[in-house]
Amino acid sequence: MNFVTSWSGGKDSCYAMMQAIQQGFIPKVLLNMxxxxxxxxxxxxxxxxxxxxxxxxxxxxxxxxxATWGDYEAKxxxxxxxxxxxxxxxxxxxxxxxxxxxxxxxxxxxxAASLKAILPLWQQDRIVLVNQMLENGIVTMIVSCNTMMxxxxxxxxxxxxLAQELHKKGIDPCGENGEFHTLVxxxxxxxxxxxxxxFTRITYENYCFIVWEE
Numbered sequence: 677m678n679f680v681t682s683w684s685g686g687k688d689s690c691y692a693m694m695q696a697i698q699q700g701f702i703p704k705v706l707l708n709m710x711x712x713x714x715x716x717x718x719x720x721x722x723x724x725x726x727x728x729x730x731x732x733x734x735x736x737x738x739x740x741x742x743a744t745w746g747d748y749e750a751k752x753x754x755x756x757x758x759x760x761x762x763x764x765x766x767x768x769x770x771x772x773x774x775x776x777x778x779x780x781x782x783x784x785x786x787x788a789a790s791l792k793a794i795l796p797l798w799q800q801d802r803i804v805l806v807n808q809m810l811e812n813g814i815v816t817m818i819v820s821c822n823t824m825m826x827x828x829x830x831x832x833x834x835x836x837x838l839a840q841e842l843h844k845k846g847i848d849p850c851g852e853n854g855e856f857h858t859l860v861x862x863x864x865x866x867x868x869x870x871x872x873x874x875f876t877r878i879t880y881e882n883y884c885f886i887v888w889e890e
Contacts (some may be wrong), residue, residue, distance in 0.1 A: 678704045680759050685722045685730060686858040687816040688771030694865060695796035696769045700837035704763040706731050706738045714742035720857040721820055723888050726800040733866035767792040773852045774799050800822045802850040806839040812869060814863045819886045821856035827877045827884045
């Protein structure tokens with residue numbers, strides 16, 4: 677079964693893709709929804725250059741689609757239909773763990789494009805899941821987080837010890853509720869580690885971000 681991955685650039689979409697491949701599904705293309713100017717990803721604030729590096733390391737095409745929140749759903753469905761025809765897709769893979777509204781939305785947009793929504797990580801224990809990701813060779817960096825965590829977490833590589841530290845502080849170790857987002861630097865799907873540009877850290881309202889140099 678050929679599939680498109682809803683690719684954020686972070687650990688959950690990466691591990692979901694690894695799991696789907698392990699189950700015998702075939703990856704054909706990556707999809708990322710960008711902000712209006714098409715330069716930065718909407719979910720993780722990653723520049724297109726970094727996402728393209730990840731795609732190149734996997735030998736897969738990447739579709740970076742600019743969208744506003746207003747036309748996000750319509751564009752998502754339209755691009756799924758286009759990719760289905762172009763790559764003979766039967767499924768779309770998502771990295772959500774247990775947010776039911778997310779799954780409902782994914783089921784809805786996939787149904788509109790006549791694709792099957794596959795969520796390999798669905799309803800797994802979060803601390804177990806993080807440990808599995810790390811044990812399976814995902815090297816991932818925290819690239820944004822809420823102010824409860826603070827700027828000092830930005831740029832840190834996620835380890836079992838760090839996940840446990842967050843867990844003890846009452847912060848979800850997967851960041852499933854938006855506490856933090858990650859960037860995969862290396863994983864078994866990549867031919868090698870990606871090269872990261874220099875960055876600075878900023879806090880905007882109640883969220884902390886890495887800002888990558890162009």
